[in-house]
Structure formats: structure tokens, C-alpha cells
Amino acid sequence: MKITRRQLLILLPAAAVAWESVLAGTPEASPNYALTEHWWGMLVDISKCIGCGNCVRACATENDVPEGYFRTWVERYHVNDTDLFDPVVDSPNGGKDGFPPILDRGGRNFFVPKMCNHCADSPCTQVCPVGATFITPDGVVLVDKTYCVGCRYCIQACPYGCRFLNPKTHTAEKCTLCYHRITKGLTTACCEACPTGARQLADLKNPNDPIHAFLKTHTVQVLKPYMATGAKLFYNDLDGSVR
């Protein structure tokens, strides 16, 4: 076969693209999992959270989260009756080691577990310059660490403070909703470890998911709804002071 210079110039980039996809390999197989049949989110029942920090520890172990950074964390709110929207919040080491006893200051205390909201219209996906952050067809926002350039624009764009730069890989990192587990029919590490069931993985497309029964009798809210990110981390009993 004779290839002209013009043909070669066309073929070379095509071959490069093909080689890239060969190198990328095939994704890990999950034979019984159909992407289009799921739409993942999570339900957090604030009234059930006891601030034990099990979820934070389980997440760190499961996902090898570097010390000092958090894919999930727990905040403790203290809301005073005289100033309902100016809470005092603490989260020592992300709540990983639990919380010190509270001082009796009156008012109300409660815990708020936090993590990536897996937004349907996520600002982090929007701003990523190379598309390393993306949303899967089943509604999970993920980071391709083999592609991330480490510019940290996504960290700035996340309204919830869920992202960090992994100091070892120098790429952006955050909660994956334990994608390696949920695509195999398991629940997330944090939900698995929660002793009170305060966290529930929710598949909004699955008609048999308990979330549907829950939503019939409860009112849920997302964090910072005015950001219009399509957050899918739903909170039951969310206090107006929570940011």
C-alpha cells in the first residue's frame, strides 16, 4: 500500500488517538450492572447522627484518604436560641475521632455529616479544563486521576468544600460514592459503617429503593439550594443554620 504524505498527516493523529484508547484499557467489568438503570444519591437523617465518626474512619480506610484531608466529615452545630442563624460549628479532625463533650451552653446541638453532593449540574464538572471530572450516566461525579492536571479550579468551584488535592498523586480528589462498591451491589463504606442508619445510599431510579417510602412522609432539603447545583445529598431534619 502506498501512503502519500497527505494521507500520513491524516493517519498519524488518528493512530495517536487509537493508541491512547488502547493504553486506557477496558474498565473493570461489572457484568450485572447497567449504568442507565440507576441514579444515585444519598439520604442523611440528621436526627439519627450521633457523631461517632465511624463513617469518616471507614471512608478513610476504604479509600486510602490521606491524613488531614476528608472525603467525608462530620460537623457539630451549636445553635443558640437568641441567634438562630449564627451557629458555632466544630469538626475536630473532621470528626474522625469523635467529638469532645459539649459545654452546657443552652440552645441546640446536632451533627451534620458532609460529603460530595454528586450534583446533577455540578460546578466542578463545568470548570474542569480537561474534563477529568465528569458525571457518570448513573449520577456519580468522579475524577479521572490519570487525566487531572491538578489545576485546582474544581476545588474553588465546589460550594461545599468537598474537594482537595491529594498530596501524593497531585490530582483532585473527593468522594466517589464508593463507585467500586455500589456498581457491585454493595453500599458505600460510610453507610455500611454507620451504626444508626443516619446515612442511606439512595437509588432514585430504583422503584424498590426505601428512599421512595421515606420521601412520602418526610420533607428533605439539600445544602445551599440557591446554588442550583442539583445536589443529590438529601438531608432530613436540616436546620436553617446549616451551611
Next chain:
Amino acid sequence: MPVQGYMYPNEIELAWSVLIVLYPYLTGLVAGAFILASLERVFRVEAVKPTYRLALLTALAFLLVAPLPLQLHLGHPERSFEMYLTPHRTSAMAMFGFVYLWYLMAVLVLEIWLDYRRDIVLLSQRTKGLQRFIYRVLTLGSTNISENALRIDERAGYIITLVGIPSAFLLHGYVGFIFGSVKANPWWSSPMMPVVFLFSAMVSGIAVVLLIYMFTSWYRKQTIDMRCVDTIARYLFYTFIIDFSLEMLDLVHRIYEADESFRSLDFMVHTRLYLSQVVIQIYVGTLAPIGLLALTQVFKLGEKVRKRIYAVAGSLALIGILAMRWNVVIGGQLFSKSFLGYTTYKVGFVTKEGLLTAIVLTLLPLAVLWVLVKLLPPWPDRESLPAGGAAPARGDD
């Protein structure tokens, strides 16, 4: 105390360092210098002619260095070309790569080449050895310097400058958009951001060309063309007033609206940002130079006094705009998005993103400019022009 109040735990460490402060500062100098150069070319402001080529070379020097702080900041600089190969079209940052490339290659390099083509051809004939080789390469094989060819150069250069003005606006307006479009951050999120960035860029670019022109004239023992510096200083004064008005409008709007972020931001400005924002940016870097420049507009001052005032006002302007970039980039990360706490930025000295790197990167464009000036002298050729002629060679072919 590093953290005061409550920060989300991943927020304690700042994501963007002093290098990201430098980046909009450098691109701002580029855009400003180019807009000053275009005054002569497009708007026929003859008085600023002595700085035309110097302004173009200054813009190029700063533009060449501008991506370096970004590269040093990236976690994986070796993947940065992916922004060009597989850009994510909804990302302001990815699209900025193309704006940058367009501006560098289609506007600035092309304009400088066309403007210098005659000189390059003449130099390639006049010089010897390595120099001759460099100039020959720079001619790109185009050695026709007949009157007709130069007329075409002139025409093409004019058209490129016409395209270049909106491109320069786009270049720096876009940098503002990168910050202004982050809805998660109330300190940044504002449609005013691109406009404020643009005018502050013009202030810094005009100031840097003014200073470099005055310095090089002194260094070359040439008399400073007072008509030129007076005109540049006047433009600096006007742009400064627009810039300051826009920033004050933004400030007044924020204070009056006092949305949910206001208490937090207000506290930050009065504590952690007080020195860099109120003292350095507003008092020292804006009001003082505006006041000084106003003196030269109101009173009839002697040449020597005016020169000194311009030098001081220009330097203060550069400090003020650098402080403005600092307050935007660093200030925007010192408060929590929960509006409940504040963190501290600790800059290292001899680290990858430390102060020393920042200082080197700030001075590097001047070294690049020195090389460019040696290679492509921006002043009139003493051999081919009558002595003391202020006009550059370009217009006198």
C-alpha cells in the same frame, strides 16, 4: 492563629498560591501594554509613538512568561497540553488557553514581526555569524522590502492591531471571568470582575511601559520625550479613575446589598486583608498615585518634578495592582464558604510555589525584554535616521 472560627476541613489549605496571584498580574501587564501600543497605531495618538515598539516588546516579554507560574502551580504540568488537545468546552480555563494562544500567535507575534520585518531584513544583511543566522531565521524567508511590500506590511499590521484591541480586551477580561464566574465564591462571583480586571490591567500596563520608557531613556542617556510621557501619564490618570470608580461601585454595591456573605467578607477586609487591601491597594496603590497624577493635571509643574511624579505614581500603581490581584486571589480563599471562619496563607520562601519563585518570575519578563530589545531594538536607528529623531524607523520608510 491559623484558623479562626470554622472552616470546612478541606478549605484550611489554600488551593491557589502566590503564583496564581502573579498570573493575572502578568497577563494584565500584557493587555495594558498592548492597548497603549494600539493608541498610536489605531487611534493615531502621535505623542506616544516613541513607546510603540517598546510597548509591543514589553507585552511579548510578559506574555511569554505568563504561563510559567501556571505550569509551576499545576499538579501535573506534563498533562497541561491536554487543555489544547482535549479541551473541556464548558470550562472557562480551557477556553482561556485558546484565547492566550490566539493573542500570542495571531496578534502579538505577528504584529511585531510585520512591524520589524524591514529591520530584520536589513539586520540580516548587516550582521555576521550567529547574529546573521538568527536574523535570517527571523525573516522567515521573506526578504522583500520594496516600498510596495512595506505598504502591505503596514496595512496588515493595522488590521492586526484592529483585531488586537478586542483580543487584548478579551485576554484580560477573560482572566477576570475565570474568577468572576465561580458562583461558589462570593468574593469573586461578580459580573463586574472582567471589567475591573480589564481596567486594572490597563492601569498596570500603561504604568509599566511608562516606567520602562523612562528608565531606558535614562540608561541610554537619551532625553525623555516629555510630550510622550505627559500623554501616557494623562491616559494613566484617566484609566485609573475609571478603574477606581468601578472598584468602588463594586464595594458600595456589596456594602449596601449586604448579602449573606457580607459579614464574613467585611470582617476579613478589616482584619486579615486590612494591610494588603485597605492600606496597600487603596491608599498607597490607588489614591496616592491618582492624587499625584492629578497634581500634574491641575498645576503647571516643571519637567523635573513631573518626571519624578510619573516615576513614583507609576511604581505605586504597579504595587497597587499587584496588591489588587493578591486580594482577589488570596483574599478569596481566606474565608470559609460556610462564612463561619477564616484561614491563613503561609507562603514559603525557597519552595516550588514560594516567594523566591514568585520574585524570579516577576523579574524574568524584564530579562526577556532585555533580550528582545537587544535583538529587536525598539528605538530609532541612529545610523539610518537623522540624530535626535524621535520617530521609530517604521513610519519613515
